[in-house]
Structures are given as structure tokens and as C-alpha cells.
Amino acid sequence: MGMLHRLALKALAIGALCVYSMNTYTLYAQKQFARISVGFYNLENLFDTIDGENKDEEFLPNGANAWTQERYQKKLANMASAISQMVGGKAPDVLGVCEIENRQVLEDLIAHPLLAPYGYHIAHFESPDRRGIDVGLLYRAQIFKFTDAHSHPVTLASDPNMRTRDVLEVNGTILGEPVNFLVAHWPSRAGGEQASLQRRMAAALTMKHVVDSLRAISPKEKTILMGDFNDDPISPSLTEGLKSINDEAKIQPNSLFNVMAKLHRSGYGTLAYQDVWNLFDNVVVSDNLIGGESTNLQVLKDKKNDAYGHIFNAPFLTQKTGHYKGYPFRTFSNGAFQNGYSDHYPVFIYLVKELRK
Numbered sequence: 210m211g212m213l214h215r216l217a218l219k220a221l222a223i224g225a226l227c228v229y230s231m232n233t234y235t236l237y238a239q240k241q242f243a244r245i246s247v248g249f250y251n252l253e254n255l256f257d258t259i260d261g262e263n264k265d266e267e268f269l270p271n272g273a274n275a276w277t278q279e280r281y282q283k284k285l286a287n288m289a290s291a292i293s294q295m296v297g298g299k300a301p302d303v304l305g306v307c308e309i310e311n312r313q314v315l316e317d318l319i320a321h322p323l324l325a326p327y328g329y330h331i332a333h334f335e336s337p338d339r340r341g342i343d344v345g346l347l348y349r350a351q352i353f354k355f356t357d358a359h360s361h362p363v364t365l366a367s368d369p370n371m372r373t374r375d376v377l378e379v380n381g382t383i384l385g386e387p388v389n390f391l392v393a394h395w396p397s398r399a400g401g402e403q404a405s406l407q408r409r410m411a412a413a414l415t416m417k418h419v420v421d422s423l424r425a426i427s428p429k430e431k432t433i434l435m436g437d438f439n440d441d442p443i444s445p446s447l448t449e450g451l452k453s454i455n456d457e458a459k460i461q462p463n464s465l466f467n468v469m470a471k472l473h474r475s476g477y478g479t480l481a482y483q484d485v486w487n488l489f490d491n492v493v494v495s496d497n498l499i500g501g502e503s504t505n506l507q508v509l510k511d512k513k514n515d516a517y518g519h520i521f522n523a524p525f526l527t528q529k530t531g532h533y534k535g536y537p538f539r540t541f542s543n544g545a546f547q548n549g550y551s552d553h554y555p556v557f558i559y560l561v562k563e564l565r566k
Contacts (some may be wrong), residue, residue, distance in 0.1 A: 244477070251394075289318060306344065330349075361419055442470040
């Protein structure tokens with residue numbers, strides 16, 4: 210494993226300032242700022258034990274994974290524990306998630322004692338995915354003022370039988386400013402990266418179409434795209450399909466900027482395969498969330514590593530022994546239940562805004 214890959218295992222510095230969830234902090238000449246945390250987490254097959262209409266046979270008590278109520282409760286507890294510590298020992302104010310079976314598993318998750326105090330609300334639609342997994346958004350209603358939500362199917366003319374996760378669009382306001390969240394889980398690299406690229410390109414174009422439609426209605430609205438894109442920030446699906454920019458200096462009006470690109474260039478990743486790290490868990494923001502007046506909502510840059518994005522790769526989320534030592538500590542390894550968390554590390558950003566006295 211190379212030096213850059215080993216670097217990916219080190220915990221990222223979260224920043225010099227203390228973490229708050231919609232609390233204020235004072236900085237420079239007694240200015241007051243609000244800070245909001247936004248994260249994304251692939252929950253790695255969060256299935257319940259009920260035999261639903263989807264293809265969940267492996268995650269049933271008599272299935273291949275012997276998915277009993279006891280194991281399900283352990284999985285919920287582990288996910289709740291990880292989420293509750295994501296941002297400086299707290300849960301994020303807004304959290305996109307993927308690899309969830311249905312709304313009920315999210316209801317069970319937010320009811321866990323570690324997360325119940327946050328009072329999360331849920332935005333979710335059922336997707337036509339063949340594996341029966343969806344995406345969703347958890348949000349604290351006192352932080353994000355929900356207005357509506359929509360589901361956008363991903364289709365590919367050359368592959369009409371493709372059934373994948375829809376793109377979730379959630380609209381609302383934060384501190385009085387309109388903010389849109391798009392959550393997605395793009396098609397996997399099954400069959401090979403290049404052979405499967407057109408499927409992820411279709412997902413990218415779907416998200417780009419939603420962004421363009423939102424801008425046509427209101428150019429000043431701010432949009433945050435996040436998800437497991439099954440591609441890195443430098444992959445064609447992002448740079449050509451989504452048209453996201455990886456260099457802050459090249460941001461133009463009405464462009465999209467990938468806040469995770471700097472970490473990817475530095476060798477950090479959110480998942481590993483055959484000793485190669487990838488950063489599939491992307492966060493992409495509209496250009497009006499980078500820089501600008503401090504009285505406008507914007508993404509906070511970490512001065513220590515000169516990056517906007519963060520990866521929560523705490524030691525307890527990392528495999529300690531065995532063939533996958535140093536990888537994210539997943540639920541199953543070689544078919545054996547090991548009571549882990551996920552095969553992905555979660556990611557997050559901070560939004561800040563100066564508060565007028």
C-alpha cells in the first residue's frame with residue numbers, strides 16, 4: 210500500500226473552531242456566525258428483517274446473511290453511533306443516506322436513543338432499484354425548513370431495462386435562504402468501470418438536468434448535490450456529465466464545484482478495493498456557496514488542509530485486523546457477520562453565515 214493510500218487512513222483535521230449544530234460562535238471583531246453541518250453516509254445495506262416486495266432474500270432470518278432481529282438491531286446501533294459522532298462528536302444537521310431498504314429502516318434509525326434527541330425528519334421515495342435499496346435525507350426541522358420533495362428517475366435509452374436508484378430532490382430554506390438538496394446513488398461499476406460508465410453518465414445527466422431546471426426558476430437558489438456516485442471526482446461522469454469543477458480557481462457563474470476534489474488529490478478515500486482507495490462519496494455545490502459575502506450562506510474552508518470537504522474516518526470505523534486491515538469496518542467480511550459499520554466512510558461539510566445583530 211502506497212504512502213498516499215496510507216495517508217487515507219489517518220483521521221482528517223476537522224478544523225480549528227469548535228463544532229456547533231446551528232449554534233453561534235464569535236470570530237473577529239465579535240462577529241456572530243451560525244454553522245450548519247451537512248453530511249452523507251452510505252449505510253451499507255440497512256435492511257429490516259421483513260420479507261418485502263423487493264429482492265431482500267439475503268437479508269431475512271432464513272436468508273444467506275441470517276439477518277435476524279438481533280443483527281438488525283446491532284446494525285441500527287452501529288449506524289446511530291457513527292452518525293452521532295460524525296461532526297466533532299455530534300450528528301449532522303442534514304444527512305443524505307443511501308443503501309436503505311425503505312422508509313421504515315430510517316424511522317427505526319432516527320428513533321435510536323443516540324439520534325432521537327436530534328428530532329430528525331425524513332424525505333424519502335421508493336426507487337425501482339433491482340436490489341430494493343433507496344436514498345433518503347434526514348434533516349432537523351429547526352435548521353432546514355422543508356418545503357417539498359421530488360423523485361427523479363434515471364433512465365438510459367440504450368438500456369431500457371436498467372433499474373437503479375432515483376435522484377431525490379428536497380427543497381427548503383436555511384437561515385432564510387433557499388437551499389436544494391439532491392441525493393443520489395449512481396449505478397455501480399459492475400461489469401467494469403468503462404463498460405458501466407454510460408449508466409453513471411445517465412445518472413449524472415439526470416442530476417445536471419435537475420440543477421439546470423432549478424436555476425431556470427431561480428438563479429440565486431443554492432444547491433448541494435451528494436451521494437455515492439461510484440466514481441471519483443476526476444471521473445468523466447462527474448467532469449463531463451455533471452460538469453463539476455475540481456479547481457476552485459476555475460469556478461465560474463452557474464458552475465458546480467466538487468468540494469471533495471482536494472482530498473482526492475491528496476490521496477484520501479472513502480472506500481478501498483484491492484489496496485486502492487477511491488473517493489466515491491462526493492459533495493458538489495453550486496458556485497454561489499463558495500466565497501462571497503460572509504452574510505450569505507457559504508461552505509466553510511478548513512484552513513489546516515485548505516479543503517472544504519471532510520471525511521469522518523475515525524479509528525472505530527476502521528478494520529483493525531485481517532486481510533482488510535485499514536479498510537472501512539464493514540458489516541460482513543467474506544460472508545461472515547463481524548458487527549461492523551459500513552464499507553464507506555461518511556463525508557461532511559460545514560455551512561456558515563454571519564448573523565446580523
